[in-house]
Amino acid sequence: MKLFGLIDCNNFYVSCERAFQPRLEGKPTLVLSNNDGCVIARSNEVKELGVKMGAPFFKIKQFCTQEGIEVFSSNYALYADMSSRVMTIIRQFEPFVEVYSIDEAFISFESEHPEALEEYFIRLRDIVLQSTGIPISIGVSTSKTLAKVTNHVAKKERESGVCILTQEGAIESILERFPVGDIWGVGRRFSERLQALGVKTALDLKNSVRLREQFGVVMARTIEELKGVPCQALEKAAPKKSIVCSRSFGERVSVLSALEEAVCLYASQACEKLRAQDSVASCIHVFLEASAFTADKQYSGGVTYPLPQATSDTRVIISAAKSIIKRLYHSGVPYKKAGVMLMEIGKNSVTQGDLFLENTSEATSELMQTIDGINARWGRSTLYFGAQGGPSGREWKMKSDSKSRNFTSAWDDLPEAS
DNA sequence: TCTGGGGTCCTAGGACCC
DNA sequence: TCTGGGGTCCTAGGACCC
Numbered sequence: 259m260k261l262f263g264l265i266d267c268n269n270f271y272v273s274c275e276r277a278f279q280p281r282l283e284g285k286p287t288l289v290l291s292n293n294d295g296c297v298i299a300r301s302n303e304v305k306e307l308g309v310k311m312g313a314p315f316f317k318i319k320q321f322c323t324q325e326g327i328e329v330f331s332s333n334y335a336l337y338a339d340m341s342s343r344v345m346t347i348i349r350q351f352e353p354f355v356e357v358y359s360i361d362e363a364f365i366s367f368e369s370e371h372p373e374a375l376e377e378y379f380i381r382l383r384d385i386v387l388q389s390t391g392i393p394i395s396i397g398v399s400t401s402k403t404l405a406k407v408t409n410h411v412a413k414k415e416r417e418s419g420v421c422i423l424t425q426e427g428a429i430e431s432i433l434e435r436f437p438v439g440d441i442w443g444v445g446r447r448f449s450e451r452l453q454a455l456g457v458k459t460a461l462d463l464k465n466s467v468r469l470r471e472q473f474g475v476v477m478a479r480t481i482e483e484l485k486g487v488p489c490q491a492l493e494k495a496a497p498k499k500s501i502v503c504s505r506s507f508g509e510r511v512s513v514l515s516a517l518e519e520a521v522c523l524y525a526s527q528a529c530e531k532l533r534a535q536d537s538v539a540s541c542i543h544v545f546l547e548a549s550a551f552t553a554d555k556q557y558s559g560g561v562t563y564p565l566p567q568a569t570s571d572t573r574v575i576i577s578a579a580k581s582i583i584k585r586l587y588h589s590g591v592p593y594k595k596a597g598v599m600l601m602e603i604g605k606n607s608v609t610q611g612d613l614f615l616e617n618t619s620e621a622t623s624e625l626m627q628t629i630d631g632i633n634a635r636w637g638r639s640t641l642y643f644g645a646q647g648g649p650s651g652r653e654w655k656m657k658s659d660s661k662s663r664n665f666t667s668a669w670d671d672l673p674e675a676s
Numbered sequence: 677t678c679t680g681g682g683g684t685c686c687t688a689g690g691a692c693c694c
Numbered sequence: 695t696c697t698g699g700g701g702t703c704c705t706a707g708g709a710c711c712c
Contacts, residue, residue: 291680298680298712314679332680359712445710474686476710502682509677597681656680 259424261372262488263365263379263398264405265348267341268413270361270392271299274340275330277391278665278673287328290315293506293656294331331661339666343390351382356492364402366492372398372424379420398422399429402490403483406442407432407460426486433460433484443480448473460484497535497603503528504597508657510549511593516654517546518583519647524598525579526646529572530633532600533626536607538568539600542575544582547595557591560599568604571622572629575600576645637668 267273271289276282286303290296297304297313307325309318315329322329341360349355352365369375379396386394396419397409404423411432412421423429439449441460451473457463464484469477479489503524511517521544532539545560561582565574579598606623629641639649663671 293680296679312679316678319678362712443710447709474709476686498683500683504681506680595680 259369259372259400260488261367261369261398261400261424262402262405262492263352263367263396264358264402264409265363265365265382265394265396266409266413267344267361268393268395268419269299269301270341271330271332271337272301272304273392274333274337275662276301277340278336279662282328285328286325287330288322289330289332290660292332292658293508294659295506298332329660331658333661333664335664335667336662340390340392344386344392344394347386347389348382351378354492357495364405364492372422376418376420376422379422380418383419393419395419396421398424400424400486401483401488403442403480404429404486407436410436410440429486430461430464433464436460438463441480441484443476448477497537497605498531499601499603501528501531501539501600501603502597503531504545504595504599505656506595507593507654509654511654512590514584514587514589516647516652517587517593517596518580518645519652520596520654521579521583521598522576522643522645523647524596525575526572526643528598528600529570529575529626530630532570532603533630536605537603538570538606539575540565540568540602540604541600542578542582543599543601544579544586545597545599546583546586546593549592549594557588557593559586561585562601568602569619569622570606571626572643576643580645 272282272287275287275289282301284303285301286307287301288297288304288309289299291298294315296315297309297311297318300309300311304327307327309321309327321327337360345355345357345363348363348365352367354366356364356366358364375398379398383394383396386392395409395413395416397405397407397412398421399405399408407429408421408423411423412419415421423432436459438444438452438457438459439446441463444452444463452458452463455466457466463481466481469481482489505520505524507520511520525542525544541562541564543560543562546558548557563578563582565578569575575598583596632641633639642649663673665671665673
C-alpha cells in the first residue's frame with residue numbers, strides 16, 4: 259500500500275539554538291522574527307507559559323524578563339545549515355523526499371506491513387538527534403493530509419515521536435477529536451465558516467458532502483485526503499516563479515541615499531537567489547512602505563518595470579531598482595520597509611535574445627559566477643556592489659539584538675570545546 | 677516607539693479574439 | 695420582439711502554507 263510520511267523538526271529554531279548552547283536545555287527559550295518583531299519559535303516551556311505564536315515582542319518583553327525566558331533574534335544562516343544536515347540524513351533512509359519547508363519533509367513509500375515500520379523510524383529519529391541535536395517527529399498514513407495529522411499525534415502524544423496509522427478505524431478515532439482548524443489546508447477563514455456550518459472536527463469534515471461549491475476544489479481535495487485517497491503526490495523542488503527580498507528597517511528611514519542602499523542590497527540578494535536556480539528574470543518590482551504613523555497611505559506602493567532583456571546580471575537589476583526608487587521616493591516621509599521582487603522568471607538556457615542589443619550574456623555570467631564563487635568560499639559580502647553601501651554603517655539595518663553566533667557557517671564563530 | 681518574510685494556488689471578472 | 699458560443703490571457707483579491 260502506498261504511504262506518506264511527514265517528518266517535522268520539533269520547535270526547530272529553538273532546537274538549533276539549543277544544539278550549540280546546552281545550557282538552554284529545559285529552559286524556556288524563544289526565537290524572534292526578523293527585526294525582533296514577533297515570536298516565531300517557542301520551546302515547550304514557553305508554550306506552557308502561554309506565549310502565543312506571532313506575539314509582538316514589545317508586548318511580552320517584560321514578561322520574558324520576569325519569567326527568565328531566553329530570547330534570540332533569528333539566525334537564518336544557522337537554521338538553514340542545520341536544516342540541510344537533517345535533510346541529508348533523511349535522504350539516507352528514504353529515497354523519495356520532498357523538502358516542504360526549512361523544518362519539514364514529506365516521504366512516500368510502499369509497504370504491506372506499515373505497523374512493523376515503527377522501529378525503523380525510531381532509528382531514523384535517534385540518528386538525526388544524535389548527529390545534529392535536532393529532535394524530530396514522524397507521522398505516517400495514507401495521504402499527505404493524514405500524515406500531517408499523525409505527525410501532530412506523534413509530537414503531542416507519542417513518547418517515541420513516531421505515529422503510524424493506516425487502519426480506517428484507528429484514523430477515525432483520531433479525526434474525531436482533531437479540531438477542523440488544525441487540518442492542513444484549513445486556515446482561520448475556512449475554519450470559521452466550517453464551524454458555522456456545524457463542521458467542528460476533522461471527522462465532521464471527512465463525512466461532509468457538497469462543500470465543493472462553497473469552498474472550492476482545494477477543500478474538496480482535502481476531504482478526499484482525509485478519506486485516505488491521496489490527491490497530492492510528492493513534489494519535486496521546482497525553480498521559483500518569483501523571488502522577493504524585503505526587510506523592515508530597524509528605524510524609520512527618510513533619506514533617499516539610505517533607501518537606495520537598502521534596495522540595491524535586496525536587489526543584489528535577489529539576483530544571487532536567481533542565479534542559484536540558474537534562472538533569469540524579465541521583470542522587476544520595487545516597493546516602499548511608509549510608516550503607519552504617517553496618515554497618508556499614498557506614500558506606500560510599488561512600481562513594476564519590464565527589463566529590456568531577461569537577465570540575472572546584478573548590475574542591470576541594481577540600475578533598474580535605483581531608477582524605480584527615485585520615482586517612488588517622497589522627501590520627508592518616514593519609510594519602514596522596502597523590497598525588491600523579481601518576476602517572469604525563466605530558465606537561463608532558453609532565454610530570448612534581443613536582436614538590437616549587444617549579446618553580453620557570456621561575459622556577464624562569467625563575472626557573476628566569479629562573484630558568487632568568491633562569496634561562497636570566503637563568506638557572504640566578501641565582494642559586493644558599491645551601490646549597496648558597506649556591510650557596516652547601515653543605519654537602516656534591521657534590529658537583531660540577540661543573535662547567536664554562526665556556529666556552523668563562519669570560521670570565527672566555531673564553538674570551542676574546553 | 678513597537679507586530680516578519682517568502683511563497684503558492686484558485687477564482688471571478690474583464691478584455692479581447694474568432 | 696430583440697443580439698451565440700467558445701476560447702485565452704490578464705489582473706486583483708482571497709485563501710492557504712511555513
